Amino acid sequence: MNENSRALDAVIIAVGSELLTTSRIDTNSLYISGVLNELGIPVSYKAVVGDDRRELGAQFAHALARHAVVILTGGLGPTDDDLTRDVVAAHFRLAMHEDASIVEAMQQRFAARGWKMPEVNRRQAQVPEGAVVLANPNGTAPGLWIERDGAYVALLPGPPREMKPMMDGEVRKRLAPAAGAIKLLRRQIRIAGRGESAVEEMVQPVYSRWLGQTQPIETTILAGLGQVELHLSLRTSDIAAGAASLDAAVAQIQDVMAMDIVSIDGVSLEATVGELLKARGWRIAMGESCTGGMATALLTDIAGSSAYVDRTIVAYSNDAKIELLGVPASLIETHGAVSEAVAEAMALGARDRSRVEVGVGITGIAGPGGGSPEKPVGTVCIAAVAGASTRVRTLRFPGGRDMVRSLSVTAALDTLRRMLLES
């Protein structure tokens, strides 16, 4: 690998058989990615390997074959299954020697707790020839830093409290000069009420304009339940120009997606609705049926939501709809509990009986039971009322019970958001 042949990019390898079980997950790579991103070094891929010499060796070789920066975490402990040091040294054909200062530091660490250092810990003092030892104030295993053949390799401990300060200090310091001035800038746009492919079709003509720019903008589209996120990113050494370019791009997306845009700064739908209510000094009451309190749970996720959330009636039974939301029994008989008329009556009842400004009603068939040919599982009626404005919608959602409920919550909050924006 020639140092100047290409931009730096990185591979993160997490080592440890426990990370291949069903109950543990590598989260170290999130922190490491954050530091690398700040340095403007993109992460090309991540791997999780067990304590297996052959597998780790193959993975390390694969990473180094095409990438200049390899960050390994884990496998630096004192036991036989801690192989990271050995595998990296073997790959570069570096001899190992015991570093007396590491042994001494470890002995002092044990002595401070009144213990004698177990002999097995000497393993942790093995240093490949030419490697720089990275001090570990939070544990026994020192880190290692190796520059070789134009590649930068860091060996970091697995425990996050040991890994993080080492990544943020010693490794950042050593990578910064090599990383150069190119940084990664990002924007996140949230969209509701449109499917992924619909959004893609609408923004595609905008994308294509960006690709010809001197600083091309990369886009990622992410679909959630009833929401879509657009991530725009740009690599540049001219931060001000890059930010201006991203801002212009966001404005172009706003032109196209208009009211479908929930936020251009990553703010959630529930927080956006909260801001709209707060700005108007309005309070909200809801009547929820099939969503069973999920919409209110989401709205009250936001700290300070007691300023605008007054109450909700989770009216699972018809009795509750009639008694607490004042839905006329005749309305339920005529139209059925899942109907626009009942959703609107729930919204009005919730609002007027609570003496607040805004009401929402949600009633639907989440399944798996309760569907009919006219009203299949997934049929949901939503109403939002404020002042003289009323919005009522019937939706047909796909999927199982969880999906129908989640999509109903998103649709209800998004309906409310649009009504608030226009009132």
Next chain:
Amino acid sequence: MNENSRALDAVIIAVGSELLTTSRIDTNSLYISGVLNELGIPVSYKAVVGDDRRELGAQFAHALARHAVVILTGGLGPTDDDLTRDVVAAHFRLAMHEDASIVEAMQQRFAARGWKMPEVNRRQAQVPEGAVVLANPNGTAPGLWIERDGAYVALLPGPPREMKPMMDGEVRKRLAPAAGAIKLLRRQIRIAGRGESAVEEMVQPVYSRWLGQTQPIETTILAGLGQVELHLSLRTSDIAAGAASLDAAVAQIQDVMAMDIVSIDGVSLEATVGELLKARGWRIAMGESCTGGMATALLTDIAGSSAYVDRTIVAYSNDAKIELLGVPASLIETHGAVSEAVAEAMALGARDRSRVEVGVGITGIAGPGGGSPEKPVGTVCIAAVAGASTRVRTLRFPGGRDMVRSLSVTAALDTLRRMLLES
């Protein structure tokens, strides 16, 4: 790769540039690992790759070079950056053709919602020659199954609700005949109301008895929010003897943990509470304040919960507590809205006004604001009432708003569970 040369082992590749950011993580591999483990197929390593043709191609080739099973998730969407199909087909040099039945299924899916299928979705109907199409009842992207040169390759969608049923159904079915005779047997015990270290101390003496057995039982302890899970597992080709050994181990844990055990078969707390209510033919009404509907949302997650959930008042304001739950204003003045007296009045009001058998009240300070020296953030009062039984508790939870709310829900449902068990 020769089909008979070695035991099957697997590589999991998660595809998606968002999984390389600092805010998203691959969790699909946990579920996939679980199914593979049950089949007796070990996971050799996992990789996370962005939407990059060259990187994904290199990673796929690296996996196939030494491993017989490769499970990919993600990158099957309709957009330009969904590359998994293309990369796998290119690797095996398989021509692609459009599958008319997939197009039709997608068109029907869109039509059911009153939409027209966007042209871009046709991409999802591209099938490599010789691949088996795996139906996706929960989304538009079908999965693909390819057997070639002794290797088994599955392409699964990224969204967990689409990936899980496909992995558990179609992929499991196809891998089972190839997998060996040694299976992994598991038991999952759910515990509520005890911290991780308390559980660890209580069960440690039991663990030690198992290690000397001919078939040693491995244990994992997992702490969740207010709940602890014990996973027991055992590898054996003698399924009957292994199952008997695990059953005996579970019985020993039951002796020690008694009432703290929610279930020994992985059934959730909310489903367990639902079963207890159903068995007694009782209905429940709740008054929720700080939890904002979360407890009811969780209870109504269970299909068929309308049989026992009648209604809930999310009484965020004091007015709502007074008007809808009949909490005396004087009680709030004297004791404060967060007090055992108010929690009990909420439970009684919810129950009696709804004419049901069981009532629950939850009131607390979720934070970040609203705390005081006597009642700091995290103070939560919970009451459960049924017949003449009443349970009232005050808890002090650590952590931020989300954590306090989640712990409150778990504590409320667990308090209710214990009361129901004894009544």
